[in-house]
Every structure is written in structure tokens, then in C-alpha cells.
Amino acid sequence: MRRGARRWAVVPAAGRGERFGGSRPKQYVPLLGRPVLSWSLAALLAEPSISGVVVALAPGDRRFTRLPEARDPRVRRCAGGARRELSVANALAALEGEARDHDWVLVHDAARPCLHRDDLRALLDEVGDDAVGGLLALPLSDTLKAADARGSSARTLPREGLWRALTPQMIRYGVLRRALALSIERERAVTDEAAAVEALGMRPRLVAGRADNIKVTLPGDRALAAAILAARSKGSAHRPRLRRPRV
Numbered sequence: 001m002r003r004g005a006r007r008w009a010v011v012p013a014a015g016r017g018e019r020f021g022g023s024r025p026k027q028y029v030p031l032l033g034r035p036v037l038s039w040s041l042a043a044l045l046a047e048p049s050i051s052g053v054v055v056a057l058a059p060g061d062r063r064f065t066r067l068p069e070a071r072d073p074r075v076r077r078c079a080g081g082a083r084r085e086l087s088v089a090n091a092l093a094a095l096e097g098e099a100r101d102h103d104w105v106l107v108h109d110a111a112r113p114c115l116h117r118d119d120l121r122a123l124l125d126e127v128g129d130d131a132v133g134g135l136l137a138l139p140l141s142d143t144l145k146a147a148d149a150r151g152s153s154a155r156t157l158p159r160e161g162l163w164r165a166l167t168p169q170m171i172r173y174g175v176l177r178r179a180l181a182l183s184i185e186r187e188r189a190v191t192d193e194a195a196a197v198e199a200l201g202m203r204p205r206l207v208a209g210r211a212d213n214i215k216v217t218l219p220g221d222r223a224l225a226a227a228i229l230a231a232r233s234k235g236s237a238h239r240p241r242l243r244r245p246r247v
């Protein structure tokens with residue numbers, strides 16, 4: 001008999017953070033005293049239904065072992081690749097023999113430390129038993145402009161039906177392995193898992209997520225991410241405590 005689908009997470013963390021700059025890759029930049037990657041992993045590890053987390057690391061990465069999450073029994077590591085999709089493909093290969101085709105893989109950027117547990121729950125619930133999977137995404141709210149060669153606004157584009165893709169992206173293991181293998185073989189540039197899956201003619205579901213699930217990309221994003229996390233911890237500190245009944 002077919003057992004229920006297990007859930008795995010894959011965290012590509014082998015990037016160099018060139019747009020962010022600085023002396024260390026952005027996934028190791030501290031936010032409120034904890035590296036970005038530590039927040040991203042903790043958000044996934046807080047979900048007990050995730051069986052294991054594979055983190056793809058750059059060659060020679062010596063920082064990862066210092067994270068408390070590196071000692072979590074559910075966390076394992078693999079070598080990253082030269083592009084994000086190669087890092088994810090390596091992590092999927094590391095699950096071979098253990099993950100079944102119908103299992104779920106949640107791919108989450110190391111550089112997204114503000115994943116909220118409500119978003120993770122919404123993704124798991126809304127994707128449910130879908131044959132393919134789904135991703136957190138955000139409907140566009142700003143007006144879109146097309147620039148001309150001089151950088152002036154030439155046209156206004158319709159934004160209806162347009163979404164920004166976030167992570168996690170939750171795809172069946174077998175589908176994602178096939179999709180990435182094909183994209184890599186055809187040298188098709190894919191910036192997220194959904195793009196590779198779409199190329200197979202499949203349609204992952206769009207699950208509306210929170211706008212504060214930002215990707216730390218540019219130097220200014222650090223202060224923003226820290227403010228989001230600080231506001232959350234303040235919010236939970238101010239939540240009224242339930243009084244224990246006296247016995």
C-alpha cells in the first residue's frame with residue numbers, strides 16, 4: 001500500500017550574495033543577533049510535519065556548522081552548485097532512496113528569514129493533495145511601468161493576473177526532479193521551481209502569502225528584515241497570557 005506523502009524541505013544556501021555585497025554571504029549576516037539562514041531554518045523546523053531539511057552549501061562553507069540548527073537531527077547538508085537550480089537539484093539527489101515520487105519538497109530560499117508560520121500552514125493546507133504542488137505568491141499591487149532605453153516611463157502595463165513568486169515552493173518530489181533535470185539539460189534559466197514545473201506543462205497553485213516574506217537581496221533589506229522580525233517578537237510578547245486556572 002502507498003504510504004502517505006512525507007514532507008521534506010530544501011534550502012538553497014550556496015549563493016554569493018553579490019547584489020547584497022559585504023564581507024560575508026548575505027545568508028550569514030546577523031539579524032537581531034542571529035544569522036539570516038538560522039531564522040530561515042528555524043521557520044521550517046518549527047513545522048513538526050517536515051521529516052528532514054537539506055541545506056545546500058557553497059564549497060568551503062565553514063560558517064554553517066556554527067549555527068544551532070546545524071545540530072538539529074532533521075537537518076543535513078549537501079554541496080551546492082554554480083546556479084540556484086543546481087543547488088536545489090543536488091539537494092533533491094541527496095534525498096534519493098528516501099524520498100518517494102509522491103512526497104512533498106518545500107524549497108525555501110536561505111535568504112528569506114521572515115517566513116511566518118501562518119503562511120507555511122496556509123501553503124500546506126491549500127496545496128493539500130494536489131497532483132503537482134503550489135507556491136506562496138503575492139498579487140501585484142503597484143502599477144507596472146515599462147522603461148525606454150533612457151530609463152523613462154514609456155508605457156503602463158496591465159497588472160491583472162500577475163503575481164510575485166515567493167518561497168516556500170511545495171512540489172511533488174518526482175515532478176520537481178524531472179522538471180529541474182529537464183531545465184538543466186536544456187540550459188533553460190529558471191529562477192524558481194515553479195518555472196521549471198510550468199515548462200513540463202504543469203500548473204502549481206498560487207497561494208496568497210504575506211508581503212513581509214521578503215528576500216534579503218540588497219543592503220537595505222537587512223534593516224527591513226530585522227524590523228519585521230523585531231515587530232513580531234514584540235507582538236508575541238504583548239499578547240495577553242492565558243491565565244492558568246487555580247487548582
Ligand code: CTP
Pocket residue numbers: 011012013014015016017018019020027056080081082083084085087088109110111112215216217
Ligand atoms: N543560491 C544557491 N546556489 C546558487 C545561487 C543561489 O543555493 N548557486 C541560493 C542563495 O543562497 C539564496 C537563494 O538561492 O538563498 C536565492 O538566490 P539569490 O537571492 O539570488 O541569492 P544569491 O545568488 O546569493 O544573490 P546574488 O544573486 O545577488 O548573487
Ligand code: MG
Pocket residue numbers: 015
Ligand atoms: Mg542569485
